[in-house]
Amino acid sequence: MIPPMDAADLRLSDFQKHISDRYEKADRERGTPGTWLWFSEEVGELARALARGPRDNLEEEFADVLAWLCTLANINDVDLAAAVTRKYLSDRRPQGHK
Amino acid sequence: MIPPMDAADLRLSDFQKHISDRYEKADRERGTPGTWLWFSEEVGELARALARGPRDNLEEEFADVLAWLCTLANINDVDLAAAVTRKYLSDRRPQGHK
Numbered sequence: 104m105i106p107p108m109d110a111a112d113l114r115l116s117d118f119q120k121h122i123s124d125r126y127e128k129a130d131r132e133r134g135t136p137g138t139w140l141w142f143s144e145e146v147g148e149l150a151r152a153l154a155r156g157p158r159d160n161l162e163e164e165f166a167d168v169l170a171w172l173c174t175l176a177n178i179n180d181v182d183l184a185a186a187v188t189r190k191y192l193s194d195r196r197p198q199g200h201k
Numbered sequence: 202m203i204p205p206m207d208a209a210d211l212r213l214s215d216f217q218k219h220i221s222d223r224y225e226k227a228d229r230e231r232g233t234p235g236t237w238l239w240f241s242e243e244v245g246e247l248a249r250a251l252a253r254g255p256r257d258n259l260e261e262e263f264a265d266v267l268a269w270l271c272t273l274a275n276i277n278d279v280d281l282a283a284a285v286t287r288k289y290l291s292d293r294r295p296q297g298h299k
Contacts, residue, residue: 108286108290110214110280110282110283110285110286110287111212111214111282111283112212112214113212113213113214113282113285113286113290114209114210114211114212114213115211115212115213115216116208116209116210116211118213118285118289118290121289121290122289135251139248139251146244149273150237153233153237153273153277161277161279162279162283162284162287162288163284163287163288165270165273165274165279165281165284166281166284166285166287166288166289167288168270169267169270169281169284169285170285170288170289172263172266172267172270175247175251175263176263179251179259181259181260181263182208183263183264183267184208184209184211185208185209185260186260186261186263186264186267187208187211187216187264187267187268188206188208188211189208189260189261189264190260190261190264190265190268191216191219191220191264191268192206192211192216192219
């Protein structure tokens with residue numbers, strides 16, 4: 104468990120590991136196709152919150168999509184922090200647009 | 202720009218701000234509905250990479266989905282690190298499952 108802290112200091116790697124520590128065993132048993140269905144449900148809930156609100160719910164839906172993205176990364180052995188660093192923060196990052 | 206660093210130390214808030222610094226003006230002009238289309242395209246590319254590979258592409262697709270999630274959060278004034286801290290790392294976090 105990550106100790107209480109300022110959210111601004113949260114490391115992406117620590118959040119991904121937290122999701123792994125709490126959920127990865129069940130997530131791996133479900134597998135990628137089944138986990139994709141859960142991820143997709145959260146993406147749909149984010150779409151609904153963006154379209155209709157309310158705002159409190161919007162923040163929670165963003166959190167859920169990120170948590171399920173971490174889950175998909177965990178069960179596919181992808182390090183999200185390394186992936187975004189390589190793509191967006193290295194010398195070969197996109198120059199004009201994403 | 203975030204200086205060269207160990208990916209494990211990347212703060213979620215710094216990555217979200219990096220995406221804001223580089224892309225937010227254009228992203229806000231496009232608006233949430235149009236940006237959702239771009240996000241959805243990246244989600245689709247991640248699905249394809251999970252289904253078919255190759256692995257190098259898989260990591261890049263995870264990076265792109267996270268970058269576009271940051272974009273959607275930026276143009277909707279949502280702090281992702283605060284949102285996940287509140288939902289997953291506070292006393293009222295889910296107990297059994299996400």
